[in-house]
Amino acid sequence: MSLTTLAINCTLKPSPNDSSCGLLLSRTMELFNQAGAPGEIIRAVDYTIKPGVTADEGEDDDWPALRDKVLEADILLLGTPIWLGHPSSECQRVLERLDAMLSDKDEGGRMLTFGRVAAVAVVGNEDGAHHVAAELFQALNDVGYTIPASATAYWVGEAMQAVDFKDLPKTPDKTQGAMEVLVNNCVHLAKLLKQGQYPEVK
Template sequence: MSSSAFGLNCTLTPSPTASSTQKMLDLILGAIASHGVATSSARVVDHDVKPGVTADEGNGDEWPALRKRVMDADILVMATPIWMGQPSSIAKRVTERMDAFLGEIDEHGCYPTFGRVAIVGVVGNEDGAHHVTAELYQALADVGFTIPAGSSAYWVGEAMGDVDFKDLDKVPKKTTETINTLASNAVHLARLLKKNPYPAPK
Protein backbone atom coordinates (compact mmCIF):
# COMPACT_ATOMS: atom_id res chain seq x y z
CA MET A 1 0.00 0.00 0.00
CA SER A 2 1.62 3.26 -1.15
CA SER A 3 2.07 6.10 1.30
CA SER A 4 3.22 9.70 1.06
CA ALA A 5 4.64 12.34 3.38
CA PHE A 6 4.60 16.12 3.06
CA GLY A 7 6.87 18.45 4.98
CA LEU A 8 6.17 22.06 5.96
CA ASN A 9 9.33 24.05 6.65
CA CYS A 10 8.33 26.87 9.00
CA THR A 11 11.64 28.71 8.89
CA LEU A 12 11.64 32.51 8.71
CA THR A 13 14.30 32.34 5.98
CA PRO A 14 13.08 32.51 2.35
CA SER A 15 14.56 30.32 -0.37
CA PRO A 16 17.19 29.86 -1.64
CA THR A 17 19.10 30.76 1.53
CA ALA A 18 20.30 27.70 3.48
CA SER A 19 18.06 26.81 6.41
CA SER A 20 18.83 24.68 9.47
CA THR A 21 15.12 23.86 9.59
CA GLN A 22 15.29 22.60 6.00
CA LYS A 23 18.27 20.42 6.89
CA MET A 24 16.29 18.85 9.75
CA LEU A 25 13.23 18.42 7.55
CA ASP A 26 15.27 16.81 4.79
CA LEU A 27 16.81 14.36 7.26
CA ILE A 28 13.36 13.36 8.54
CA LEU A 29 11.89 13.03 5.05
CA GLY A 30 14.93 11.03 3.98
CA ALA A 31 14.40 8.61 6.85
CA ILE A 32 10.72 8.31 5.92
CA ALA A 33 11.59 7.76 2.26
CA SER A 34 13.84 4.85 3.25
CA HIS A 35 10.61 2.98 4.11
CA GLY A 36 9.33 3.29 0.55
CA VAL A 37 7.28 6.45 1.14
CA ALA A 38 7.09 9.24 -1.44
CA THR A 39 8.08 12.61 0.07
CA SER A 40 7.90 16.30 -0.80
CA SER A 41 8.09 19.59 1.07
CA ALA A 42 7.44 23.31 0.91
CA ARG A 43 9.00 26.32 2.63
CA VAL A 44 5.93 28.17 3.91
CA VAL A 45 7.59 31.60 3.97
CA ASP A 46 7.94 31.39 0.18
CA HIS A 47 4.15 31.40 -0.09
CA ASP A 48 1.61 34.14 0.64
CA VAL A 49 -0.21 32.47 3.52
CA LYS A 50 -2.71 34.99 4.84
CA PRO A 51 -3.51 35.33 8.55
CA GLY A 52 -6.84 33.85 9.58
CA VAL A 53 -8.62 30.69 10.63
CA THR A 54 -10.52 29.71 7.48
CA ALA A 55 -9.57 27.28 4.71
CA ASP A 56 -9.25 30.14 2.21
CA GLU A 57 -8.75 33.79 3.17
CA GLY A 58 -9.00 34.98 -0.46
CA ASN A 59 -7.01 37.83 -2.03
CA GLY A 60 -4.27 35.58 -3.37
CA ASP A 61 -4.06 33.37 -0.30
CA GLU A 62 -1.73 30.47 -1.06
CA TRP A 63 -2.69 28.34 1.94
CA PRO A 64 -5.37 26.37 0.01
CA ALA A 65 -2.72 24.82 -2.26
CA LEU A 66 -0.50 23.93 0.71
CA ARG A 67 -3.50 22.60 2.61
CA LYS A 68 -4.34 20.31 -0.33
CA ARG A 69 -0.81 18.87 -0.17
CA VAL A 70 -1.27 18.31 3.57
CA MET A 71 -4.55 16.51 2.98
CA ASP A 72 -3.17 14.43 0.09
CA ALA A 73 -0.39 13.06 2.33
CA ASP A 74 -0.56 10.26 4.89
CA ILE A 75 2.16 11.85 7.04
CA LEU A 76 2.65 15.54 7.80
CA VAL A 77 6.08 16.69 9.00
CA MET A 78 6.15 20.15 10.58
CA ALA A 79 9.63 21.56 11.09
CA THR A 80 10.29 24.80 12.94
CA PRO A 81 13.11 26.81 14.45
CA ILE A 82 12.94 28.04 18.03
CA TRP A 83 12.58 31.80 18.46
CA MET A 84 12.42 33.23 21.97
CA GLY A 85 11.55 29.77 23.25
CA GLN A 86 8.57 29.49 20.90
CA PRO A 87 7.71 27.89 17.55
CA SER A 88 8.25 30.35 14.72
CA SER A 89 5.51 32.79 13.78
CA ILE A 90 5.20 30.84 10.52
CA ALA A 91 4.49 27.61 12.43
CA LYS A 92 1.88 29.40 14.51
CA ARG A 93 0.23 30.77 11.39
CA VAL A 94 0.05 27.25 9.94
CA THR A 95 -1.65 25.89 13.06
CA GLU A 96 -4.04 28.85 13.07
CA ARG A 97 -5.04 28.06 9.49
CA MET A 98 -5.58 24.43 10.47
CA ASP A 99 -8.25 25.60 12.90
CA ALA A 100 -10.60 25.46 9.91
CA PHE A 101 -10.56 21.65 10.12
CA LEU A 102 -12.66 21.91 13.28
CA GLY A 103 -15.47 23.44 11.23
CA GLU A 104 -15.38 20.47 8.85
CA ILE A 105 -16.15 17.68 11.33
CA ASP A 106 -18.89 15.61 9.70
CA GLU A 107 -22.24 14.58 11.11
CA HIS A 108 -20.67 11.41 12.49
CA GLY A 109 -18.03 13.31 14.46
CA CYS A 110 -15.15 12.44 12.10
CA TYR A 111 -12.49 15.06 11.42
CA PRO A 112 -11.25 15.46 7.81
CA THR A 113 -7.73 14.82 9.13
CA PHE A 114 -8.52 11.51 10.83
CA GLY A 115 -6.16 8.78 9.69
CA ARG A 116 -3.28 11.17 9.02
CA VAL A 117 -0.12 11.10 11.10
CA ALA A 118 1.84 14.20 12.14
CA ILE A 119 5.39 14.51 13.46
CA VAL A 120 7.57 17.47 14.39
CA GLY A 121 11.19 18.52 13.87
CA VAL A 122 12.80 21.38 15.82
CA VAL A 123 16.10 23.24 15.60
CA GLY A 124 17.54 26.12 17.60
CA ASN A 125 20.46 27.58 19.47
CA GLU A 126 18.77 27.55 22.85
CA ASP A 127 16.80 25.13 24.98
CA GLY A 128 13.08 24.83 24.40
CA ALA A 129 12.66 21.93 21.97
CA HIS A 130 10.31 20.06 24.29
CA HIS A 131 8.17 23.15 24.83
CA VAL A 132 7.96 23.85 21.09
CA THR A 133 7.12 20.19 20.39
CA ALA A 134 4.39 20.25 23.04
CA GLU A 135 2.78 23.33 21.50
CA LEU A 136 2.75 21.87 18.00
CA TYR A 137 1.68 18.35 18.97
CA GLN A 138 -1.18 19.74 21.05
CA ALA A 139 -2.41 21.82 18.11
CA LEU A 140 -2.01 19.00 15.60
CA ALA A 141 -3.83 16.51 17.83
CA ASP A 142 -6.60 19.04 18.45
CA VAL A 143 -7.34 19.28 14.73
CA GLY A 144 -7.38 15.51 14.23
CA PHE A 145 -3.87 14.30 13.43
CA THR A 146 -2.48 11.21 15.15
CA ILE A 147 0.90 11.43 16.90
CA PRO A 148 3.16 8.34 16.89
CA ALA A 149 5.24 7.12 19.81
CA GLY A 150 8.69 8.58 20.38
CA SER A 151 10.36 11.93 20.82
CA SER A 152 10.22 14.68 18.26
CA ALA A 153 13.40 15.02 16.20
CA TYR A 154 15.36 18.00 17.46
CA TRP A 155 18.74 19.62 17.84
CA VAL A 156 19.59 22.58 20.06
CA GLY A 157 22.99 24.17 20.28
CA GLU A 158 24.70 25.94 23.12
CA ALA A 159 22.66 28.76 24.66
CA MET A 160 23.71 32.11 23.17
CA GLY A 161 25.93 30.13 20.79
CA ASP A 162 26.72 30.89 17.16
CA VAL A 163 26.72 27.39 15.62
CA ASP A 164 23.68 26.47 13.55
CA PHE A 165 22.47 22.97 12.76
CA LYS A 166 23.12 23.54 9.07
CA ASP A 167 26.78 24.25 9.84
CA LEU A 168 27.50 21.00 11.68
CA ASP A 169 30.05 18.77 9.96
CA LYS A 170 28.25 15.70 11.28
CA VAL A 171 24.76 15.14 12.64
CA PRO A 172 24.95 13.91 16.25
CA LYS A 173 24.38 10.17 16.60
CA LYS A 174 21.51 10.62 19.05
CA THR A 175 19.72 13.01 16.69
CA THR A 176 20.05 10.53 13.84
CA GLU A 177 18.76 7.68 16.02
CA THR A 178 15.77 9.76 17.11
CA ILE A 179 14.96 10.72 13.52
CA ASN A 180 15.09 7.09 12.42
CA THR A 181 12.83 5.92 15.25
CA LEU A 182 10.32 8.70 14.68
CA ALA A 183 10.24 8.07 10.92
CA SER A 184 9.78 4.32 11.37
CA ASN A 185 6.95 4.77 13.87
CA ALA A 186 5.24 7.40 11.72
CA VAL A 187 5.28 5.17 8.63
CA HIS A 188 4.08 2.15 10.62
CA LEU A 189 1.22 4.09 12.19
CA ALA A 190 0.19 5.70 8.90
CA ARG A 191 -0.02 2.29 7.23
CA LEU A 192 -2.04 0.85 10.11
CA LEU A 193 -4.51 3.73 9.95
CA LYS A 194 -4.81 3.42 6.19
CA LYS A 195 -5.79 -0.23 6.50
CA ASN A 196 -7.96 0.31 9.58
CA PRO A 197 -9.45 3.83 9.64
CA TYR A 198 -10.91 5.30 12.79
CA PRO A 199 -14.55 4.28 13.21
CA ALA A 200 -17.24 6.92 13.37
CA PRO A 201 -17.98 7.84 17.00
CA LYS A 202 -21.14 6.25 18.36
Protein backbone atom coordinates in the same frame (compact mmCIF):
# COMPACT_ATOMS: atom_id res chain seq x y z
CA MET B 1 0.88 -0.07 0.83
CA SER B 2 1.75 3.36 -0.56
CA LEU B 3 2.19 6.27 1.84
CA THR B 4 3.11 9.91 1.27
CA THR B 5 4.72 12.49 3.52
CA LEU B 6 4.50 16.28 3.45
CA ALA B 7 7.07 18.32 5.37
CA ILE B 8 6.44 22.00 6.07
CA ASN B 9 9.53 24.04 6.86
CA CYS B 10 8.55 27.01 9.04
CA THR B 11 11.87 28.81 8.91
CA LEU B 12 11.73 32.59 8.71
CA LYS B 13 14.26 32.56 5.86
CA PRO B 14 12.82 32.58 2.31
CA SER B 15 14.38 30.42 -0.41
CA PRO B 16 17.12 30.03 -1.45
CA ASN B 17 18.66 30.93 1.92
CA ASP B 18 20.20 28.08 3.87
CA SER B 19 17.97 26.81 6.66
CA SER B 20 18.98 24.58 9.55
CA CYS B 21 15.34 23.53 9.84
CA GLY B 22 15.32 22.70 6.15
CA LEU B 23 18.44 20.59 6.51
CA LEU B 24 16.97 18.59 9.40
CA LEU B 25 13.77 18.08 7.38
CA SER B 26 15.62 17.02 4.24
CA ARG B 27 17.64 14.43 6.14
CA THR B 28 14.49 13.12 7.79
CA MET B 29 12.71 13.01 4.42
CA GLU B 30 15.54 10.91 3.02
CA LEU B 31 14.65 8.34 5.68
CA PHE B 32 10.95 8.59 4.79
CA ASN B 33 11.86 7.91 1.16
CA GLN B 34 13.81 4.82 2.20
CA ALA B 35 10.87 3.69 4.37
CA GLY B 36 8.42 3.84 1.46
CA ALA B 37 6.70 7.11 2.40
CA PRO B 38 8.15 9.67 -0.03
CA GLY B 39 6.99 13.23 -0.38
CA GLU B 40 8.07 16.83 -0.59
CA ILE B 41 9.20 19.72 1.57
CA ILE B 42 7.55 23.11 1.24
CA ARG B 43 8.85 26.31 2.83
CA ALA B 44 5.91 28.19 4.30
CA VAL B 45 7.50 31.63 4.05
CA ASP B 46 7.75 31.26 0.25
CA TYR B 47 3.95 31.35 0.05
CA THR B 48 1.30 33.91 0.91
CA ILE B 49 -0.44 32.30 3.87
CA LYS B 50 -2.92 34.91 4.97
CA PRO B 51 -3.85 35.33 8.63
CA GLY B 52 -7.13 33.70 9.58
CA VAL B 53 -8.72 30.45 10.67
CA THR B 54 -10.70 29.46 7.57
CA ALA B 55 -9.78 27.17 4.69
CA ASP B 56 -9.70 30.08 2.24
CA GLU B 57 -9.00 33.69 3.17
CA GLY B 58 -9.72 35.04 -0.30
CA GLU B 59 -7.68 36.70 -3.03
CA ASP B 60 -3.95 35.90 -3.19
CA ASP B 61 -4.22 33.33 -0.40
CA ASP B 62 -1.95 30.36 -1.16
CA TRP B 63 -3.27 28.26 1.71
CA PRO B 64 -6.09 26.48 -0.21
CA ALA B 65 -3.53 24.83 -2.53
CA LEU B 66 -1.27 24.00 0.41
CA ARG B 67 -4.26 22.62 2.30
CA ASP B 68 -4.86 20.21 -0.57
CA LYS B 69 -1.28 18.97 -0.20
CA VAL B 70 -1.77 18.59 3.54
CA LEU B 71 -4.90 16.47 3.03
CA GLU B 72 -3.28 14.33 0.34
CA ALA B 73 -0.45 13.31 2.67
CA ASP B 74 -0.67 10.39 5.09
CA ILE B 75 2.08 11.88 7.25
CA LEU B 76 2.64 15.55 8.11
CA LEU B 77 6.10 16.54 9.34
CA LEU B 78 6.04 20.05 10.80
CA GLY B 79 9.42 21.68 11.26
CA THR B 80 10.24 24.89 13.08
CA PRO B 81 13.17 26.77 14.53
CA ILE B 82 12.96 28.03 18.09
CA TRP B 83 12.51 31.79 18.38
CA LEU B 84 12.22 33.42 21.82
CA GLY B 85 11.49 29.98 23.25
CA HIS B 86 8.53 29.33 20.95
CA PRO B 87 7.75 28.00 17.46
CA SER B 88 8.32 30.51 14.66
CA SER B 89 5.59 32.93 13.62
CA GLU B 90 5.32 31.03 10.32
CA CYS B 91 4.63 27.84 12.24
CA GLN B 92 1.94 29.56 14.29
CA ARG B 93 0.36 30.82 11.06
CA VAL B 94 0.26 27.27 9.66
CA LEU B 95 -1.35 25.98 12.86
CA GLU B 96 -3.95 28.75 12.76
CA ARG B 97 -4.89 27.81 9.20
CA LEU B 98 -5.06 24.12 10.16
CA ASP B 99 -7.64 25.17 12.74
CA ALA B 100 -10.26 25.20 9.96
CA MET B 101 -10.00 21.39 9.96
CA LEU B 102 -12.11 21.42 13.12
CA SER B 103 -15.24 22.10 11.08
CA ASP B 104 -14.44 19.93 8.03
CA LYS B 105 -15.96 16.45 8.33
CA ASP B 106 -16.13 13.30 6.20
CA GLU B 107 -19.26 11.22 5.63
CA GLY B 108 -18.67 9.50 8.97
CA GLY B 109 -18.56 12.75 10.93
CA ARG B 110 -14.78 12.53 11.41
CA MET B 111 -12.39 15.42 10.87
CA LEU B 112 -10.60 15.07 7.53
CA THR B 113 -7.30 14.64 9.37
CA PHE B 114 -8.48 11.55 11.25
CA GLY B 115 -6.36 8.61 10.15
CA ARG B 116 -3.38 10.84 9.40
CA VAL B 117 -0.17 11.00 11.39
CA ALA B 118 1.91 14.02 12.43
CA ALA B 119 5.46 14.45 13.69
CA VAL B 120 7.66 17.40 14.62
CA ALA B 121 11.22 18.54 13.89
CA VAL B 122 12.79 21.38 15.89
CA VAL B 123 16.11 23.23 15.65
CA GLY B 124 17.68 26.04 17.63
CA ASN B 125 20.81 27.15 19.44
CA GLU B 126 19.01 27.60 22.73
CA ASP B 127 17.05 25.23 24.97
CA GLY B 128 13.34 24.71 24.42
CA ALA B 129 12.88 21.82 21.97
CA HIS B 130 10.61 19.87 24.33
CA HIS B 131 8.49 22.93 25.04
CA VAL B 132 8.09 23.73 21.33
CA ALA B 133 7.26 20.10 20.50
CA ALA B 134 4.63 20.07 23.25
CA GLU B 135 2.96 23.17 21.80
CA LEU B 136 2.89 21.71 18.30
CA PHE B 137 1.69 18.27 19.35
CA GLN B 138 -1.23 19.68 21.30
CA ALA B 139 -2.28 21.82 18.33
CA LEU B 140 -1.87 18.99 15.82
CA ASN B 141 -3.85 16.62 18.01
CA ASP B 142 -6.59 19.24 18.42
CA VAL B 143 -7.07 19.39 14.66
CA GLY B 144 -7.31 15.62 14.33
CA TYR B 145 -3.83 14.24 13.79
CA THR B 146 -2.59 11.10 15.53
CA ILE B 147 0.81 11.42 17.21
CA PRO B 148 3.06 8.33 17.22
CA ALA B 149 5.41 7.42 20.03
CA SER B 150 8.71 9.34 20.01
CA ALA B 151 7.64 11.51 17.07
CA THR B 152 10.11 14.34 17.69
CA ALA B 153 13.52 14.86 16.13
CA TYR B 154 15.47 17.88 17.30
CA TRP B 155 18.83 19.51 17.70
CA VAL B 156 19.68 22.42 19.96
CA GLY B 157 23.15 23.88 20.26
CA GLU B 158 24.91 25.43 23.20
CA ALA B 159 23.09 28.39 24.70
CA MET B 160 24.24 31.89 23.72
CA GLN B 161 26.45 30.58 20.91
CA ALA B 162 26.25 31.06 17.14
CA VAL B 163 26.60 27.46 15.92
CA ASP B 164 23.58 26.26 13.94
CA PHE B 165 22.60 22.75 12.84
CA LYS B 166 23.66 23.57 9.27
CA ASP B 167 27.17 24.36 10.57
CA LEU B 168 27.76 20.82 11.85
CA PRO B 169 29.97 18.46 9.83
CA LYS B 170 27.47 15.62 10.32
CA THR B 171 24.20 14.86 12.04
CA PRO B 172 24.87 14.00 15.70
CA ASP B 173 24.20 10.36 16.55
CA LYS B 174 21.41 11.16 19.03
CA THR B 175 19.58 13.33 16.49
CA GLN B 176 20.09 10.72 13.77
CA GLY B 177 18.65 8.05 16.04
CA ALA B 178 15.65 10.23 16.89
CA MET B 179 15.00 10.81 13.17
CA GLU B 180 15.08 7.07 12.49
CA VAL B 181 12.66 6.28 15.33
CA LEU B 182 10.35 9.10 14.22
CA VAL B 183 10.22 7.79 10.65
CA ASN B 184 9.75 4.15 11.64
CA ASN B 185 6.94 4.94 14.08
CA CYS B 186 5.17 7.35 11.71
CA VAL B 187 5.19 4.83 8.87
CA HIS B 188 4.07 2.00 11.17
CA LEU B 189 1.17 3.98 12.61
CA ALA B 190 0.13 5.44 9.25
CA LYS B 191 -0.15 1.91 7.82
CA LEU B 192 -2.28 0.77 10.74
CA LEU B 193 -4.62 3.75 10.41
CA LYS B 194 -4.92 3.24 6.68
CA GLN B 195 -6.03 -0.34 7.32
CA GLY B 196 -8.47 0.66 10.05
CA GLN B 197 -9.93 4.17 10.22
CA TYR B 198 -11.29 5.60 13.45
CA PRO B 199 -14.95 4.87 14.24
CA GLU B 200 -17.63 7.13 12.85
CA VAL B 201 -18.67 10.01 15.07
CA LYS B 202 -22.26 9.58 16.22
